[in-house]
Amino acid sequence: MKKIMKILIVEDEVKVASFLKKGLTEQNYAVEIALDGEEGLLLAQSGNYDLLIVDWMVPKLSGLELCQKLRETNFEKPILMLTAKDRTEDKIKGLDAGADDYLTKPFSFEELLARTRALIRRGKTVTNFTLECKDLKMDLMTHKVTKAGKQIPFSGREFALFEYFLRNQDKILTRKMIAENVWELNFDTGTNTIDVYISYLRSKIQNKDEEDFIKTIRGVGYIFSSKG
Numbered sequence: 245m246k247k248i249m250k251i252l253i254v255e256d257e258v259k260v261a262s263f264l265k266k267g268l269t270e271q272n273y274a275v276e277i278a279l280d281g282e283e284g285l286l287l288a289q290s291g292n293y294d295l296l297i298v299d300w301m302v303p304k305l306s307g308l309e310l311c312q313k314l315r316e317t318n319f320e321k322p323i324l325m326l327t328a329k330d331r332t333e334d335k336i337k338g339l340d341a342g343a344d345d346y347l348t349k350p351f352s353f354e355e356l357l358a359r360t361r362a363l364i365r366r367g368k369t370v371t372n373f374t375l376e377c378k379d380l381k382m383d384l385m386t387h388k389v390t391k392a393g394k395q396i397p398f399s400g401r402e403f404a405l406f407e408y409f410l411r412n413q414d415k416i417l418t419r420k421m422i423a424e425n426v427w428e429l430n431f432d433t434g435t436n437t438i439d440v441y442i443s444y445l446r447s448k449i450q451n452k453d454e455e456d457f458i459k460t461i462r463g464v465g466y467i468f469s470s471k472g
Contacts, residue, residue: 249294249364250274254284254310255326256302264297267353268360281305288314293321294364297356300327300338308341315342322363326351335386345384355400358426362407365425375410377457377470380449382410389449396448401426405441406449409458409468418465442466 251273255261258279265275276291278284282304288296296314300307311323325343327334335346344366345359362384375382379392387403389396398406405426409417422438442458450457459467 248272248274250276250292251295251297251360252276252278252284252287252291252293254278254281254288254296254298254302254307256280256299260299264353264356267357271357273360281307281310284310285313288319288321289317295360296321296323297360298323298325298343300325300329308338311338311342322366324356324359324363352400358400358404361425362404365408365411375407377410377413377468380410380457382407391449398448402441402444402448406445409445409466413468413470416461416465416467422465 249272251268253261253264253268253275255264255277256279261277261279265277268275276287276293278287280303284296284298284302285305287293288310298307298310302310305313307325307327311325314323319342322344323342324345324347325338326347326349327338328349329335338346344363347356347359374384381390382403383389384407387398389398389403389406405422408422408425419438427437442460446456446458457468459469461467
């Protein structure tokens with residue numbers, strides 16, 4: 245049986261916090277809520293959480309200050325910062341304060357889920373914000389993917405799937421492994437959803453004259469080959 249992942253949400257807007265808790269609970273996460281930064285700090289230090297989702301503008305202790313204080317105590321769990329601030333310098337402030345990722349309001353719940361899964365997979369704080377393969381580059385800070393310097397538009401799910409492939413280059417990934425790491429735990433591997441998204445990725449990351457980056461292993465799954 246898989247461990248149930250624990251998430252702490254630090255958010256003073258009750259409706260937003262309740263919405264996030266409901267959605268994450270439905271995805272089999274155990275969720276607790278703190279309505280201000282001081283309560284969030286106490287809970288984070290005393291609870292064994294796998295991820296913190298922290299709003300920048302919470303009262304008593306801002307999300308920025310909360311991140312700083314936690315990192316000063318060698319708190320190593322990943323932190324996702326939520327904020328309406330979308331300037332690059334604000335993102336840098338958040339990341340420098342100790343956040344591992346940054347999500348600008350308003351956001352889709354699907355994207356929050358994708359980033360939640362990615363951060364929990366990484367576990368400890370992230371020091372390398374770029375994943376690469378040949379002329380493909382993924383920026384984990386800005387959530388942008390480029391090929392030969394040209395940006396490729398990605399949905400939240402496509403980004404999560406491509407990140408999983410980039411982190412597991414030249415490894416055979418079964419449909420079950422992909423489903424559990426990119427989709428929810430109760431995802432029906434009998435559907436063709438994974439195949440559809442693989443097709444989306446192929447059309448976006450490679451030119452017509454290139455050999456497939458993503459190769460199908462019939463009856464098993466897929467392999468993302470960095471060798472071409």
